[in-house]
Amino acid sequence: MPEHPLDAPMPSDEGRLRLLSAAFARLRLSMAAMPAMGFLFGGLLAWLGGNPWGFFVGGALYLPALWYAWHLLRRYRREQLESPPAELLATWQPRVQRLALAHGVALASAVALPMGSASYDFMLLVYAALMGTVAVHAAQMSASWQIYRAFFFGMTGSLVMMPWAFESHWYFTLPIAMVMMAVIYRSAIHSHRFFVRQVALEEHSRYLAERYRQASAAAETALAEKNRFLSTAAHDLRQPVHAMGLLAEAIALHGKDIPRLEGLLTQWRLSMRSVSHMFDALLDLSRIESGxxxxxxxxxxxxxxxxxxxxxxxxxxxxxxxxxxxxxxxxxxxxxxxxxxxxxxxxxxxxxxxxxxxxxxxxxxxxxxxxxxxxxxxxxxxxxxxxxxxxxxxxxxxxxxxxxxxxxxxxxxxxxxxxxxxxxxxxxxxxxxxxxxxxxxxxxxATDAPPLAEHLAPMGAQGRYGPLHGRCLVLDDDPHVLGAWSALLGTWDVEVRLASNAGEAFAHIEAGFAPQAILCDQRLRSGESGFEVLLALLERCPEAHGAMVSGEFDAPELQEADAQGYLVLRKPVDADTLHALLAQWLRQQGN
Missing domain, CATH: 3.30.565.10 (Histidine kinase-like ATPase, C-terminal domain)
Structure with missing residues (x-):
């Protein structure tokens, strides 16, 4: 951990490396300006009648130093791609710190170059330029405190030479310069705190953003898993509930002369409808919340x-x-x-x-x-x-x-x-x-537009069913459900054929059975699509009516069936709705 008199929270090694990179880039920029400044100050001194060669030589010597700094910066950036941040900090922090110290000492020594041949005003200009350089770097190079501190203490050498630069006034200029340096040093501390806190806040923001992303992804995954579970579980749970509902209606019709049995079956119907409503509400809520x-x-x-x-x-x-x-x-x-x-x-x-x-x-x-x-x-x-x-x-x-x-x-x-x-x-x-x-x-x-054609509304007398006298083909992969279909439709005097896959269904047709109504489950264990089977059967029997019967809600095939105008009944099917539907279909066939 670096030692400095700051109370700012230290960022991670990666963050400290970013600060080091910023200070290094600023140091190289400062060194790049020195050859031009040497020649400019030399030219001004020559124009004023002084000896410019000290500045000319100093500016020229900065050219190889600048090449060395550029070479170091390229090497540093190359190693950034290969080495971890902690290793880079341990290696490059002392190197850049030594370079900053050398740069500060070189700048401080510039005040000795014009001594003896420069006027009082020229020396004031040199010191003003040095103070301005220290101040500017306080706002930029202080991203890395160790680098700026090395540069700053290298620059303090200019204060040591002030009695020779201003022989008659140094007791005024030196205190002024010391006060200015103290203020600049304090400003550099505040600038460094800003840099450190900014990097720490950015890292914390990235951490929170990553936490949020992970939490959001986990929540979305959990929601998707929940919806998949509900969809699958609802289908499997609806199968026995659907069978129980059909059997209850069949038993009620066979046992309608037994008052006690009728009362119990009434309660059974209510319980079945309550369970069905709960399934519907749970799946509806899940589908809405999942978008x-x-x-x-x-x-x-x-x-x-x-x-x-x-x-x-x-x-x-x-x-x-x-x-x-x-x-x-x-x-x-x-x-x-x-x-x-x-x-x-x-x-x-x-x-x-x-x-x-x-x-x-x-x-x-x-x-x-x-x-x-x-x-x-x-x-x-x-x-x-x-x-x-x-x-x-x-x-x-x-x-x-x-x-x-x-x-x-x-x-x-x-x-x-x-x-x-x-x-x-x-x-x-x-x-x-x-x-x-x-x-x-x-x-x-409210709207004045005409309503669209509505789905079939059941119109039978609820709870009491008359005979239907027709032919119906039912496809379902659950034998218990098929047994319940047979029991209920048989009590309505409907001639029914049962099939668990497309092959069995077409076998009934080949044997001469001509269905007037076809009810097909979507999920068949044979792997066939119930909707595709229904379309094939209706193409074979163009006079028949067909509907999908499924415990699923979000299956693409069911959505396609609904979009194409085919009726989709949800398990457990309400007996009133089923009787009204078959009554209309079979009546349309003239039976």
Whole structure:
């Protein structure tokens, strides 16, 4: 560690090497000016009638010294590429320090060159030039304190010769020069502190930037891993849940004459829908936070949204013995929003309202407010305390009173709503009174543009299914899921064929089976793309309707299927939606 009277924090070896390089470059620049200064001072002295040869010779002698300094600098820069900073400091700090001392001594000796032939004014000019050189280097060469200190003490030799330079006035000029040198020395200390702190701050900034980069990369990696895990786990978990849901509906139809069994199966349905909703909310939140959701605003008819909500939640409201009322907006009521995000948001609000309303009911309505439509979901549930209303949209947060009425929630529904609304640039809010109920609302911009063609909305009577009488081909790689498909579709009087890959599916067709509906899973263990298999089957059976059925959300094939207008059903498939879909497809076939 170098010794100097400074309290500035010392940078690393690499930082100290940067300071050494800056001081070395300044030292060489100072030496490069000396030949020209020698000839200029010699010329001036000759013009004043003095002997200029001392300056001429001194300037000429600086030429080989300058070549030596240039040679050292090239060697130093070459070794910078080969040697570690600590080794370079140990080798080059003393070398450059000795060169700086020699330069200072040479400059100080310049005052002896004109003695005896120069006037008082000329000697003042020489000393002024020397003081200016010391002062300028205090602001530049002081990057390395050891180098500047060697140069400075070499220059103090000029003070020793002042009694001979100013024989009649040295007792005035010497104290003045000493005071000036002391001030310059102190200024050099402050300049060096600035250099050191600047390098230390730069190193600390780079350290923090690197820490931030590593932390950011680790966070992104962890987020990507989490999303991959959720995507894979959701598919694997949805398979048995999907099978259980289909089996529950099949059992309910076979055992509808047993009241106790009907009640238990009703609770099973509610639990299955709750689990499915949790999966959806968790994956939706993950996809939104990872930036995988692309905003696609379009005109959306509010009447169609309300019809979907009526279909989707009527059975659940009935099972909970709650009244679900929807005041359908006028047919021309249209908002500009992302269709998927606004459906997702409203579904989460209605689901939450039903879950946390022990008695009474839920009301969904819409009203025009200036250039916006406000969609409101009212309930007579437990409400939200005032002090908790600011936290209710946070992921995994649930109010204390919500735990008392329903312990199976995970605090994800409203978090998804908040993210969806923020993505659309819309507004949201709530009004709530603890123990009396709540009103959650979303405000979307109104538009006069005609709405786009909407996805199929299920229209069957929820909870009770009539016979369908048609033919359906189902592809899935899980035998339990295939068994559940067979059980449910069989109770609806649908003739079904099951396949686990494309070969088995085409074998059924070759055997004479002509499906009117084809339901195909995306992830097949044979390695085939479910969407490509579906397209091939529909090409072979042009009169059939087809849909993808998958527990995945972000698979490129599913995104492509959705973009091309094919229906994509998410596991576990809601029985009401499935029955309504097949009823429309089979009815269109004339069955």
């Amino acid at each position: 995988a959701v692309e905003l696609r605003p379009a005109p959306v008819a509010l009447a169609g949204l309300f019809d979907d909500l009526q279909t989707q939640f009527s059975a659940e409201a009935g099972a909970r013995r709650l009244a679900l009322r929807l005041h359908r907006p006028p047919h021309q009521a249209t908002v500009l929003a992302d269709p998927a995000l606004v459906r997702q948001s409203l579904a989460n609000l209605v689901h939450n309202a039903l879950r946390y309303t022990p008695h009474g009911g839920v009301l969904v309505g819409a009203r025009r407010r200036g250039r916006h439509w406000r969609i409101e979901v009212w309930d007579t549930g437990v409400g939200v305390a005032l002090e908790e209303q600011g936290q209710i949209y946070q992921a995994f947060y649930r109010p204390r009173h919500a735990w008392e009425i329903h312990r199976s929630g995970h605090g994800l529904g409203l978090a998804v709503v908040a993210r969806c609304v923020a993505l659309m640039g819309a507004r949201q809010g709530l009004q709530s009174h603890l123990g009396k109920g709540s009103c959650f609302w979303i405000e979307l911009p």
